[in-house]
Amino acid sequence: MDNNFAYLATDIGRLFRKRLDCAARPIGVTGAQLRVLLYLDRKPGANQVTLASFLEVEPITAGRMIDRMVAAELVERRADPEDRRAWLLFATAKGDELLARMGGQVEDMLDLALDGLSVDERNALISLLDRVRCNLLMEPETVEARHG
Numbered sequence: 001m002d003n004n005f006a007y008l009a010t011d012i013g014r015l016f017r018k019r020l021d022c023a024a025r026p027i028g029v030t031g032a033q034l035r036v037l038l039y040l041d042r043k044p045g046a047n048q049v050t051l052a053s054f055l056e057v058e059p060i061t062a063g064r065m066i067d068r069m070v071a072a073e074l075v076e077r078r079a080d081p082e083d084r085r086a087w088l089l090f091a092t093a094k095g096d097e098l099l100a101r102m103g104g105q106v107e108d109m110l111d112l113a114l115d116g117l118s119v120d121e122r123n124a125l126i127s128l129l130d131r132v133r134c135n136l137l138m139e140p141e142t143v144e145a146r147h148g
Contacts, residue, residue: 005132016109023105027098033069037091037099038106040075045088047080074098 021031032055039054040046046054052062066089069075074095080086091099114122 019109023102032065034102036069037095040089040091041099044090047086047088051089
């Protein structure tokens with residue numbers, strides 16, 4: 001099974017989540033909460049449904065997590081100007097500070113994962129994984145049209 005790239009990709013994701021959780025606990029947050037801050041750093045103003053999809057949890061579960069993060073002053077909700085029923089999520093200054101403190105640990109984790117790979121190999125890996133992701137993001141109809 002180790003030569004199955006889907007299994008390896010899933011296992012690598014699981015191991016990253018496990019390492020994030022271990023790194024986050026000493027500073028008082030969970031790995032999932034750290035992932036929320038990392039996501040909002042890349043996509044400020046995401047809505048709760050998008051965040052839930054990224055975390056692979058139900059929107060209600062994401063909502064409860066966000067409630068705890070709002071109470072801890074790590075995240076804030078702002079009204080969506082285009083949908084009065086929706087909220088947009090942003091990291092607070094405290095959340096940004098926590099993420100900055102964790103940045104070095106996250107970078108160390110990434111370096112460890114890529115240890116032994118040359119710069120060219122790292123770039124090739126990222127390029128190949130991005131192509132796989134793009135393939136998986138395609139709608140089934142598009143895939144059928146490409147392959148006859």
